[in-house]
Amino acid sequence: MDQRVPILMYHKVDRIHPRSLVKGHYVSPGLFSRQIQTLKLLGFESVGLNGLFEPDRPLPKRPVVITFDDGYQNFFDKALPTLQKAKFESTVFLVARQLGGTNVWDVALGDVQEPLMAVETVKLAASAGTQFGSHTLDHVDLEKASSEEAIAQIRGSKELLESRLGFPIQTFCYPYGRMNAETPSLVRDAGYRLACSTRKGANTDQTDRYALRRINVRSDTWTPVLLLKLLRTARHGK
Template identity: 35%
Template sequence: MYHSVGDCSDDPYRITVTPGRLDAQLGWLRRRGLRGVSLGELLAARARGEGRDLVGLTFDDGYADFVEHALPVLRRRGCGATLFVLPGRLGGVNAWDPLGPRKPLLTADGIRRAAAEGVEIGSHGLTHVDLTRADDATLRAEVARSRALLTELTGTPVAGFCYPYGTVDRRAADAVRDAGYTYGCAIDPGPLTGPYALPRVHVGQRDTAVRLLLKTRLHRLRRRAAEGI
């Protein structure tokens, strides 16, 4: 689970990695015989009983620096990824982060460019709200409306959803399923773990080879495996 790729000198939430660090992390995967791919590709491979050499790479929030900094690294390393974006904030900023800094988000053209490069586009909701606290109307808009807007924008049905803040409950997971998505990403969904609440592990600037190795091992111990995946 990645977020922003760029300057991390002012990064209170530790959501940013530099392009050099991302390149080193993807290189670490490659040296271990692994390849980063989109969640859609990973899940399709697992459904065929394959894909043990694949790792799903996700980038949350749809920062504009994805196109400038992440895409070249992904291309160089022969990796794919899923980019979760906010169609209600196209060309805006990460206003949900009270401490800042303010980072620009992708425009519609930026999302289309990423999609044209083979990046899977998924929804992160309309505006980045905690769905476990949303009323029914807001939940429908954040989940179903965002999918409709992104399908129109990219010309491709949107398969994946990512819960803002990683928070999910049964009501939110059911809304994602009912809206037509085929999977949903969380962080540590516990007993909800499954196709609509996939666990992920955060990767940041401080994650060197040793830390990545520890995280892969701790992930298996701390988080339930999604059945059939």
């Protein structure tokens, strides 16, 4: 396969909170809806991360994978209805010990508090076709964590999510995009199939399955800019 698969990375679909320290993480519901409608119009077809790179699942002509980090309640309220209308799949990475909680890792640094989806909400979204992956137990920096701590976070989150949600967790996403030389092998050994990084670019058969590249979509990624990024990654893989 020399086809390139772009993976979009979103965080929050909501109006920018005026006191937020990371305003780029908000994509307004209007912009999100225009982006999805435009992708649909241009013939992009969404692929769920769980089925990606499986030999018996050929890719559509214009594939796109849509991911959301952290599992915010605004995914359910403001992004999912738009995705459902377009019949687009997506994957959300959950912080296992904060289901129904908040982004305590941001709040600790002085950022605004935002609610995260609770177990029942995650189950509802799953029954509407959303896929879920792990984003560790506590949104920790795995580059700095000791091996023991990293293993506990990577394995423990898979076990906790599977026991609370009742379906298998096959994919992983590194909090802050941070990892060290050892981290990808810990993720593989814990039984995950794929892991998303924050490295830029698209993915081919040759891309490390445990450091998949993504395209960051921010509050100022206007639809033409997103299309330009997609075009560029389709041509050069970066």
